[in-house]
Amino acid sequence: MILINNQKYTTLLTELRYNCCMLKRTLAIQKALSESGYRITQPRRAVIEVILRARRSLSPEEVLARARKIDPSVSLATVYRTLDVLHEQGHLNRVRIGKKGYALVCSERELHFHLVCKRCRSVVELQPDRFSKALMTQLHNLGFAWQQNAIEIIGLCAKCNPAG
Amino acid sequence: MILINNQKYTTLLTELRYNCCMLKRTLAIQKALSESGYRITQPRRAVIEVILRARRSLSPEEVLARARKIDPSVSLATVYRTLDVLHEQGHLNRVRIGKKGYALVCSERELHFHLVCKRCRSVVELQPDRFSKALMTQLHNLGFAWQQNAIEIIGLCAKCNPAG
């Protein structure tokens, strides 16, 4: 059992599945938020926990539903606010899929790609390699200041691709 | 002067500036739409004209305002509908910038990158090269069906980048 801010955590953090390789763990995110002057509240903890636990990207409504299982008082407004904070602090990205739907994806400094499945919202991560490094150099040479946390390529994953 | 569907066009199409290298010209788009069974109407023509003429990406409201200078009756609903049609038919992409705002960018089959400036909405086009080809191969090998028309990299262009 782990004690954080007087809260008991029995979850084995190492066993959690992340929807994206680079999503930091709850503890690391809480620490970072705390150091940035944010308060670590129950609802925020619940939302962060839910996002990290998810095996796929979740819509704000889905995050709400799951967060309420941890803390029933969580409101939708807080889900949105927490997503904002997490984005602001560089812990996650939100990517629109189609007309509704979002994918919540990781945030990582080095340029790399995410293959986001439109249908099942899974996110496959391409590790930074010589290609993405070359692209990064190219951006730099053009004076273009890259502001994303990752570059999302939208499509259908192997499972969801009828043709493949 | 050019005659299309009994409409007189005095615009020198070759002198238009495109916000993206691959945006087809009005005529080509009209032809393509027509061949797909869409009717070439005044409002659609106005919207297409406006988008192609723009030096930067426009929001739907901005498209409306400009289209009304060509055909005052154009409605916002038609702007949205036309954007949908153009997207559906692979003539343009819409990329969210921040909480509001869109960038309207080109549509091109071969994988390539757009550097979209968050501030001035300019779009710099990276031509397909060996890196994007390598990435395309990688996607193919992973069974991932790429569905975008181009990959948008959001950031600040050299002009708008205070640090650069």
Next chain:
DNA sequence: AAAATTTTGAGAATGATTCTCATTAACAAT
């Protein structure tokens, strides 16, 4: 020109996101 069909404009409806504000919770300093 008339018929068949699509597209349109205007404004209502929707629905995701943001805002408001009184209340509560977190944190730091006692």
Next chain:
DNA sequence: ATTGTTAATGAGAATCATTCTCAAAATTTT
């Protein structure tokens, strides 16, 4: 542990981009 300061919250109202509705108009076909 208690208190004071201040950020964060929940509930629901408000906003605003987008979509929908439908009778009227425009386009294309006959």
